[in-house]
Amino acid sequence: MSSLNASLATALSGLQAEQGALEATTNNVANANTPGYSREVPVLETSDPVTIGSLTLGTGVTLESIESIRDPILESQIQQETQTQGQMNSLVAALQQTQTNFSSTTGDIGTAISNFFSSINQLATSPADLSLRQGVLTAADNLASAFNTVANNLTEQRTNLDDNVEQTVGQINQLTGQIAQLNGEISQAENAGGTAGTLIDQRTELIDQLSSLVDVSVIPTGNTLTLTTAAGTALVAGQQSFQLSTQANSSGEQDVYSGSTDVTPTIVSGQLGGILQARDQQIPSLQNQLDTVAAGIANAVNGVQTNGYDLNGNPTGATDANGNPQTPVYLFNPPPAAGTGAAADMSVAITDPSLIAASSDGTTGNNSNANAMYALGNQAIVNGQSPSDYYSGIVFDVGNAVSNATAEQSASNQMLQQLDDQRSSVSGVSLNEEAANMIQYQQAYAASAQVITAINDMMYDVINMTTLTT
Amino acid sequence: MRVNPNPLPDLLSALEQAQQQINTDEQQVASGQSVNVPSDNPANAAMLVENANQTATADQYLRSLGSIQGEMQNADSALNSVVTILQRAISLGTEGANGTNNDSDRQAIASELQGIQSQLVSLANLSYQGNYVFAGTATQTAPFVLDSDSPSGVDYVGNSDSNQIAVGDNLNVQTNLPGSELFSNPSNNVFQAIQDLITSLQNGTNIASAVSELSSAYDYINTQRVFYGNAIDQLNTQQTYLNSETTQLAQQQTNLGGTNLPQAITNLESSETADQATLETISQTEQNNLFSYLSR
Numbered sequence: 206m207s208s209l210n211a212s213l214a215t216a217l218s219g220l221q222a223e224q225g226a227l228e229a230t231t232n233n234v235a236n237a238n239t240p241g242y243s244r245e246v247p248v249l250e251t252s253d254p255v256t257i258g259s260l261t262l263g264t265g266v267t268l269e270s271i272e273s274i275r276d277p278i279l280e281s282q283i284q285q286e287t288q289t290q291g292q293m294n295s296l297v298a299a300l301q302q303t304q305t306n307f308s309s310t311t312g313d314i315g316t317a318i319s320n321f322f323s324s325i326n327q328l329a330t331s332p333a334d335l336s337l338r339q340g341v342l343t344a345a346d347n348l349a350s351a352f353n354t355v356a357n358n359l360t361e362q363r364t365n366l367d368d369n370v371e372q373t374v375g376q377i378n379q380l381t382g383q384i385a386q387l388n389g390e391i392s393q394a395e396n397a398g399g400t401a402g403t404l405i406d407q408r409t410e411l412i413d414q415l416s417s418l419v420d421v422s423v424i425p426t427g428n429t430l431t432l433t434t435a436a437g438t439a440l441v442a443g444q445q446s447f448q449l450s451t452q453a454n455s456s457g458e459q460d461v462y463s464g465s466t467d468v469t470p471t472i473v474s475g476q477l478g479g480i481l482q483a484r485d486q487q488i489p490s491l492q493n494q495l496d497t498v499a500a501g502i503a504n505a506v507n508g509v510q511t512n513g514y515d516l517n518g519n520p521t522g523a524t525d526a527n528g529n530p531q532t533p534v535y536l537f538n539p540p541p542a543a544g545t546g547a548a549a550d551m552s553v554a555i556t557d558p559s560l561i562a563a564s565s566d567g568t569t570g571n572n573s574n575a576n577a578m579y580a581l582g583n584q585a586i587v588n589g590q591s592p593s594d595y596y597s598g599i600v601f602d603v604g605n606a607v608s609n610a611t612a613e614q615s616a617s618n619q620m621l622q623q624l625d626d627q628r629s630s631v632s633g634v635s636l637n638e639e640a641a642n643m644i645q646y647q648q649a650y651a652a653s654a655q656v657i658t659a660i661n662d663m664m665y666d667v668i669n670m671t672t673l674t675t
Numbered sequence: 676m677r678v679n680p681n682p683l684p685d686l687l688s689a690l691e692q693a694q695q696q697i698n699t700d701e702q703q704v705a706s707g708q709s710v711n712v713p714s715d716n717p718a719n720a721a722m723l724v725e726n727a728n729q730t731a732t733a734d735q736y737l738r739s740l741g742s743i744q745g746e747m748q749n750a751d752s753a754l755n756s757v758v759t760i761l762q763r764a765i766s767l768g769t770e771g772a773n774g775t776n777n778d779s780d781r782q783a784i785a786s787e788l789q790g791i792q793s794q795l796v797s798l799a800n801l802s803y804q805g806n807y808v809f810a811g812t813a814t815q816t817a818p819f820v821l822d823s824d825s826p827s828g829v830d831y832v833g834n835s836d837s838n839q840i841a842v843g844d845n846l847n848v849q850t851n852l853p854g855s856e857l858f859s860n861p862s863n864n865v866f867q868a869i870q871d872l873i874t875s876l877q878n879g880t881n882i883a884s885a886v887s888e889l890s891s892a893y894d895y896i897n898t899q900r901v902f903y904g905n906a907i908d909q910l911n912t913q914q915t916y917l918n919s920e921t922t923q924l925a926q927q928q929t930n931l932g933g934t935n936l937p938q939a940i941t942n943l944e945s946s947e948t949a950d951q952a953t954l955e956t957i958s959q960t961e962q963n964n965l966f967s968y969l970s971r
Contacts, residue, residue, distance in 0.1 A: 304713050307720075315724045319731035326735050329840050330742040330850075331806060333815055570806060570814030572838045579841060582732075593728040601721035604713025611714065622688060626679045635680035640965030 209667065211255075211264070213660050218265030219653035222249055225268035227646045233634045241410030243273040243632035245402055273402030276631045280409055281423060283628060284416040286621045288474040291417035293614035295369075295479030296487075300607045302362060303488060306355045307603045314495075315600070317351035318502070318592050320344045322582030325575055328563055332572040333516060338558030345536060349551040352499045356549035359492050363458070366484040370459045371451050373418055373477045377440075378448045380415045381432065384408055385446035388429040392443075395428045415440075419475035436471035438463045458484065487606055492548070494599045496540075500547035501587030501595070503537035506578060510536040513562030513574030521562040534560050686957045693950035700943035703934045710932040719931045726931060730924045732844070737917050740842045743850045744910050746803045750851070751903040753801045753808070757865075758900065760798075761893040764791050764869060768886035771876045778879065785876040792869050796821060796829055799858050809854035812836040818854045819866075827867035831859045842913050852902050863895035 226247035236242040248271070252264040309315060324344035328337045387408040394401040412432070415421050420435040432441040439447045449468075451459040460469040461477070469485075472478050511522045511533040519526055521534040535554040540547035555561070565573035587595040679685075703709050713720040770776070771784040800817045801808045810818035810833030818833030835855045839847040858865050868889040875885040 301712075301714070308712050309720075309723055309727060315727055316731070319728045323731055323735035323738075326739050326841060327742070329838075330739045331804060332838075333806065334804075564812075566812075566836070568812040568834060568836065570810065570812040570838070571836060572812075572840070576839060576841060576847070583844060593725065597721040597724035597728075600713050600724050601717045604715070604717030604720045607712070607714030608717055618688070622685060626685065629679040629681055630677050633680045635677070636964040636966055638680070640969060644969070 209660055209664055211262070213657065213664075215252075215263065215265035216653050216656040216660060218252060218267065219656070220650060222247075222266040222268045223646045223650040223653065225271075227643065227650070229271045230639050230642045230646065234636065234639050237634040237636060237639075239406075241406050241413065242634065243275040243402065243406050243409075244634045245271045245273055247271050270400050271402065272400065273406060274632050275405075275409070276628065279624060279628050279631065283621065283624045284412060284421060284423065286617060286624055287413055287416040288420050288478075290614070290617040290621055291419075291476040292474040292479035292482070293610055293617055294417075295476045296483055297607065297610045297614050299362070299366060299480065299483035300487060300603070300610055303359065303483075303491065304603045304607050306358050307600045312347075312351060312354075314348075314351045314355060314498070315593065315596050317344075317348040318498075318582070318596060321348040321502075322579055325579040325582075328561070329572040329575040329579060332563035332575055333569045335516075335558055338516070338561050338563070341561055342553060342555070342558050345553045348502070349537065349553055352495065352548040352551045356492065356495055356499075356546075359488050359495075360549065363484050363488055366480050366488075367458045369480050370461065370477065370484070373480065374449050374451050374459075374461060377415065377418050377477070378446070380411055380418070381440045381446040381448070384411050384415065384430070384432065385441045385444050387411065388441065389444040392428045401428075417476055419477045420473060421475070434468070434472060435474070436468070438466075438468045438471065491599065491603065493545075494595075494602070495548040496544045496546065498548070498587050498592055498595050498599070499551045500540040500544040502581075502592050503540045503547065503551060505581045505584070505586035507533075507535045507537055507539060509574060509578040509581065510534065510562050512565075512577075514564040514567040514571075515562055516559035516564075516569060518564070518567040518569065520567070521560065534562070536561065682960065683957070686953060686960070690950065690953045690957065693946060693953050696946040697943065697950055700939060700946050703939045704936065704943055707934050707936075708932055709934045709939070716932075723928065723932045726924055726928050730921060730928070733917050733921045733924065736842045737914065737921070739840055740910055740914055740917070743840055743842075743848070744907065744914075746806070746808060747850065747903055747907050747910070749801060749803045750808045751900070751907060753798050754857075754896065754900040754903060757795060757798050758893070758897055760791055760794055761865065761889070761896065764788060764872070765886060765889055765893060767791075768872050768876075768882065768889055771872075772882040772886055781876040781879060781882075785873045788869055788873045788876070792828065792866065792873070793821075795858070795865065795869070799854055807833070808851060809833070809857060811851070811853035811855065812838055819858070827859070827864055827870045829859070829866040829870075831855050842910065843917070846913060848906055848909060848913075849902075850906075852899060857896060857899050860895065863892045865889075865892040865896060868892040 226249065229245040229247040233244050248269040250267050250269045252267050254261050254263050256262075307313070321341075321344040324337075324341045328334070328341050331337055387404055391401040391404045391408065394404060408430070412421065412423060412430075415432070419440075421440065422433050422435055422437075424431040424433070426443070429443045430441065431439075431443070433439050438449075440449075441447070447463060450462045452462050452467075454460045460467050461472060461481075462468065469481060472481055513522075514520055515534065523530060523533050525531040538550070538552050538554045540550065561575075563575035563578075564571040565577070582593070583591050585591060590598070702711060710716050710720050710723060767784050767788060771781050776784075796819050799809050799819045802817075806814035807816065807818055808814075810816065813833045816832060818831055820830050820832055821828060822830040831854055833854050835853045837853060838850045840850050841847050859867075868885070868891075872882070872885040872889055875882045
């Protein structure tokens, strides 16, 4: 036999549950535009029934929990793709800046190479002409400064990227610290039997941000998470975060350390991976190629220059007119033997145009040596290629690197957009849905309230049933 | 099925892409260049470097060719004068060989020949833009100097070398004949021949053989002169070739890196249409949701 009081309690549970459910809707609507927010769904369950005699009576409804709707697999895919996107974003930004040095403009290296060899061909038409000789020196100066400018730009870019490495490591440390703290709060909330939906949302959002900076692997451990880089460097374990640090290496650039281990080469994706790729691979490779051209030209030109005679008939090689040793008269200051820094240091060794060795026999009007010097422009003096061929190869490499990275970037953007769409279709807040839910909860609430009114009336009837009417 | 309730980020990124495409298209139309940075087309960018180098080289060949063309034309016309003068000398010699002449006639002819000798020296010392053309490679000194001790009366102080100039990737042309070969060749020394004729006329002996010596020197110079004529022809041919090469290179450059304007403008228009369509879509995006209908 049930009691009116029990019915009242059941009706009340309905009121409370619907009110709680409405809370979830309210929170969803409030967070409709919060990044990373996963919509919440109230979990309503029937309360345990009571059995009295042969009757089993329901005891109403319980708001068991409020659950956040998310798809962990989708989230981990998003984190993966975010890493690629972060890497490509920083790589593309760096390379686009790099390639402006190789656009064909009036002062670019390709033009300077052509102009230099042209000036020598012109000198050959009148080898004693001082203004033509001056023209060769000017063209040589322009060539050297074209190399200097690009080499310096690349060095400066590496320095800027190096600063970025430090900044990015700082950001990573800040995020891992926050994630470790959230790990603590989440496990505390869940150990106390509660749900930690919004905290988990916040943590997921932070992991997304971290993924755009560095490659992250997420390993769920109990109700916390362990984060490592893809290569296994620990970032966060439970409530503890492991800070990365930077240390200058032998070339003065910052390497990334975890504790006392240099982890620089293991970081391959995320913004940090992209920056390191540009700083340690792409740009150094270009610098190396530039050095090769600069050293190739300088050495070959010097070789011919020191094999002739200047305008005054003096030999320019290592032996003077009397057969005594002398300092050879170079056209370009000899590049470093290893070639490194050849482009940055390229400079013209002489200021006196009469010192150019146009003559091969000491006769002022002889142009054989100038012809030999001019011919270098078409000879394989740079790694088996002519200077111009080799340089055009560099331009291709730069353009290709940018174009490939850009293609990968846009593929990654599209992929991420699709994944975000999917996540949003699972976890996003739909205002229509929330409005419908609101009506539903509101109506159920109103109904429960009506039931209470009815029970109240019945109570009244019961109380007054025994009262004698006078 | 539940759909993505918030399509705006997608639409915004589509809008961004459309506008980026417009920027690219506008840049191509405005600059007239489809390859503004190497990544626009790496292969073409590399070929454009080669093209620019070939163009600069061809332009330089044309400049160098122009410089030596002037020098060689001057040399050729100097030799033309030499030939004319030698014809005059031969006819003077033939006239002097005529037995009807007396001593004073021959002296008069001899002194005219002396004038011719010094004209020849002056022509052989032709200088062009500061360089002596017939001095071999010793171009800074006048190659022929008068020397009364010398049997021919003229000494050659130049050398017997010649210069070459590249006027094509595989084309070097010789730019000069040394005076020692043209005028003072041991077997055909024109100064010696005239000097001998003068001496013969003065002595009144061996005039006929001196005239024949001069004739053979004349023939020799006439033969040598062909060098300049041929070289000038070769330069003219090369000039024509280089001019057509630069035209081709310019055409190639346009093909590699120029904007195909009709195509680019069509692209720009279609990008703008895409942009417009995306904007429309965004503005038409469902403004209302169920909440809008609940308000009483």
